[in-house]
Amino acid sequence: MRNLVIKLHIYAGLLTFSQLMLFGVAGLVATAQTAAERPKIPHTVRYVPFTATPGATDKQVADDVYKTLRLPLTRPMPDWFLRRTAENDLLLDFYNINGIFRVIVLEREGRLRIEEIRNSAGLFLGDMHAVTIGDDEAPRLMRVWAFYNEFAIWCLLAFCVSGVYLWLTAQARSWWAWASLATGTACFAAMWMTFR
C-alpha cells in the first residue's frame, strides 16, 4: 500500500509540476505587489478608422468594435462594463490574460484609439494560476489550461493527504516534523482567530 501511495505521490507530482511551481510563483508575485491597483500604462497606442452606426446604443457600438477589431483572447463587452471618458467618449476595456486593450471610440474623429496595456510576466503568471473551469466563456486555450489547473488543484489536496500518510507510515516519525506541523497549524489558527 505504502509503495503504491509513494508512486502515485511522485507521478502526480511530476504530472502537475509546472502548475505547482506556478502556484508558488503566484504567491510570491502577490506578496511583491505594492498596491491593489495594477499599473495601467499603455506601451503602444494606435488608431483604427471606425464609424459608429448612427443611433446605435453604447452596447451595440461596443459589439461592433469587438467584431471589427477581433482582439485576441478577449470576449464581448458586457453592458455593465461600459464607461465614458471625461470627454464623454465611449471607453471599452477588453481584458486579455496579458493585460488590457483599452479602446476609446472617438466618434467625432471617426476612429478608435487603441491603447495596449501589458501586464508584467509576474502578473501574467499570477493570473494564469487563477484560471478555473468555472469560467465557461473563456477562450479555448484558457479553458484547456483551466482543466489542467483543476487537475493540479485536486492533486494538491491529494498530496496533503498522501504526504501525511507517507509521513505517518514512515519507519520513524521525527519529533521535529510534528513540531513543524504544530507550528504551521498554530500560525494558521492564530491568523484565523485574529481576523475573526
Next chain:
Amino acid sequence: MGFAGNGDGLLRRYVDDVPVAMYTIIRNIHLLVASFSLPFLIMYGISAVQMSHSSWFQVKPAVTEREVSLAPGQADARTVSREIMNRQPGMKGELSNVQSTDAGLTLRIVVPGTVREVRYDRASGVARIKTSTAGVMGMLNRLHHWAGFWHEPASMKTWAVFVAVVSLGLLIVGASGIYMWFTRRPERRIGMALLAVNLAFAITILTLLRTSGP
C-alpha cells in the same frame, strides 16, 4: 541511521548514484517545509475548489446592521474609522472604498472575511454600519486572495509573511520532490515521461497565451 530514522540499507534499495546522507537531508527539508505549510495548502486547495465550483458551496455572508454615534461634522474618513474602532474594539481592519457624499462619507473597514460598510452622516454624527461576515468557505476564499505587504494593519502584514513563506515553501517542496524522484531508480523512466508531458504542455500553452497580445 539517517536523520529521519530510515535505515541506510532500505534507502539504498531505491536510491542510486547519490550519497544517502544527501538524500536524507533533502527528504527532511521536503517533510519539514510541507508539514509547516500543510494547513495553508489545505486552505488554498479547498478555496480553489470553491472558486472553481462556486455552485457547490454556500458563501453568502451573514449581515447585521447597527448604529454608532460619533462626533458630528467630520470630513476625514480616517478620523471616522479610527473613532469607530476606538468605540467598538471588535471592529478593526483596513480602511478602503472611501467616498464623499452630500450627507457625509461612505467607507469600508475590511479584514479577510468581514466587511463593514459605514455610512457616516455629517450633520448628526451617526454612523450606520452594515457588517457582512463570511462563513468558513467565504473566509477561506478571502484568505486565499489576501497577500502583500501594502496592507496597513500589522495582522495583514503578518499574514503576508506566511503567504510568502508558504509560496516559497511550495517551490522548495517541488524542487526537493524532483531531486528525490530522480534519485529513485524504479520511478525514473515513467517519471521522465510524465514530467516531459507536463513541461511540454505548460510551456506550449503559456507561450501561446503570452504571445497573444496586448
